[in-house]
Amino acid sequence: MDPHLPAELAPYVVPILVVVIVARRLIRNAPRKVKAGRLYILPGLLTLATIFALTQSGSPSAVWLSGYVVAAVLGASVGYLSARHREFTLDPETGEISSQATPIGTIIFAALFVIRFGLKMAFPELSGPAYGSPVAHPSPAQHLIGWADAGLIFSTAMVVATAITTWLRTRPLIASQRSSSSPH
DSSP: OOTTHHHHHHHHHHHHHHHHHHHHHHHTOSOEEOOGGGTTHHHHHHHHHHHHHHHTTOOOOHHHHHHHHHHHHHHHHHHHHHHHTOOOEEOTTTOOEEEOOOOHHHHHHHHHHHHHHHHHHHOGGGGSSOTTSOOSSOOHHHHHHHHHHHHHHHHHHHHHHHHHHHHHHHHHHHHHHHHHHSOO
């Protein structure tokens, strides 16, 4: 076995883990219980994966940073609207809240994550200076990395906002269930 193999495979471990987690979630897309105490897990993992991806590129330019802010605001807005238009049901017998998850945000995240790391593999020269650093003739692939990063930020913000809005919308259902099940 090549002693350098683990070091060569290390950059691919996080992307593969992210794709496996996202694929697992998409395959199990059925009406499921909403567990308000666990809504932070997927958004937390996606946020960490996005931060990992962004740290691999170096410092972006001010133009890209402003684009990232716009992407985050738009993603959060879409996530909020998505969660606001879901229908949550409370089972009076079990007290469980269920919702049919929309896989759009997860699919977008997975696709952009794969595209971003695919570009890094196809264009290894992008692992050098950041795409935002001043270069006489930036490669079109450098701009693609910036767009993929903006897409990752958009989709992550969308999933985070969806989870927060879902948590806020399920709190009254949980409170009503607790008040109806408590002895008077």
